[in-house]
Amino acid sequence: MSDLMKLRAVWGNRPLLGVAAGVLIQNERGEVLLQKRGDDGLWGEPGGGLDPGEAFLAAAQRELKEETGLECGNLTWLGVHDGLTSGPDLYTRYPNGHELYLVGTLFHGTLPADALAHAQPDDSGETLELRWCALDDLPPLSSNINRTSLNVLRRRVGLPELPMQPQPPRQPDPTYWADLGRLLGGRLWFMPGSSVLVTDEAGRLLLLRHKATDQWTLPGGKLEPGESFEECAARELLEETGLRARRLERLHLLAGPELRFQQQGQTWDSLGLLLRASDVSGELRPPAGELSEARYFAPDELPGVDVLGTYTRQALAFWLGQS
Structure with missing residues (x-):
């Protein structure tokens, strides 16, 4: 089986x-x-x-x-x-x-x-x-x-797109990932998600500090069932920072066994899409819950920042290469 x-x-x-x-x-x-x-x-x-x-x-x-x-x-x-x-x-x-x-x-x-x-x-x-x-x-x-x-x-080849067939409305499933992790029993599984690159007028990159580890990461998180990468990015950005982006541009996919991680006894393979936010509005608010701080970092500050895991390091390396 x-x-x-x-x-x-x-x-x-x-x-x-x-x-x-x-x-x-x-x-x-x-x-x-x-x-x-x-x-x-x-x-x-x-x-x-x-x-x-x-x-x-x-x-x-x-x-x-x-x-x-x-x-x-x-x-x-x-x-x-x-x-x-x-x-x-x-x-x-x-x-x-x-x-x-x-x-x-x-x-x-x-x-x-x-x-x-x-x-x-x-x-x-x-x-x-x-x-x-x-x-x-x-x-x-x-x-x-x-x-x-x-x-x-x-x-x-210039042909019109085939129309999509109607689908039932997506139902929220707030316990999806917790239930999935519990039922997998430690078996390896994929975790798709989105991470957002937000910069200010000075070209500095927004990072968020996790309370539990005191390490920094990008705004972002896991896809909910039926969510697009863009919808996930917009939701996580708003929830974690209070910011909205009128445009989210796909940039780079992070995936591979080197990004494997454990969380509460479950092993996951990350499948993360980096998206660049532009035309950003709203006031950056102090994070709540699992986050303790939000701050913009200049490119030359990033090598000394303690970041959360291989995924974040690879994401920042990509951004620095593009900057």
Whole structure:
């Protein structure tokens, strides 16, 4: 039984926040490789959930191999703008009743059209059929996850975006992360989140001090199920600082085993998006709760600052490299 199925056995149908890798393969005619799914009989790109601790590219390669029998040597992540998806539209309810909000990473590669003759999906039943499909003549798609992925390719060739299908309103789940950590029983799991880079007129960067550790970190936090990275960033910025940003720009993804950390006995793999805030309004208020201080730091002050964990160090190194 997979780790996901073990969790579902105690979690039930309650919405989960899942992390997945999708694979967009195109041939020399610009057609995209789609699979007819075994669960609902509809179509989508190859892909699936990451195993705990698995790298994104490794997951994309594994899912492509399992679902098509094919290998692609030039799979490339599409970056923070096209290759990272999130939000309330990316909801799905599977035929077995399991509900999922997806955080997706998207990869692109090319194969010749005749590669399909060598396709050999595994015997799991996930793939009923494989087909090259023109972007302007797509079969019925399984979910908004697939519509979002295929819209990346449609935008590139000037086709209108596929409309998203309506989804049920996202329900707040304030105990999600506490409940998840308790039920995981120490098993490794992904924790997606957002961190916000806020600077003042002098080009100094805003950091917050944690009461428990007396260390500094960026404004930010964990995604709630169904939240986009931008929604998470805006919420955390307001909650922790009292500030609002009219614009949040995606800059950089922080992920990898070096960012693994423990919290209350549970082990997590960070998947954090850095966003730059601009047109910021509001009055910076003294933090409350787990935070004790907010302060702007000049770039030359940062090397001497005691920061919270490898994630924050990497985030600050990225910002210093951009400054």
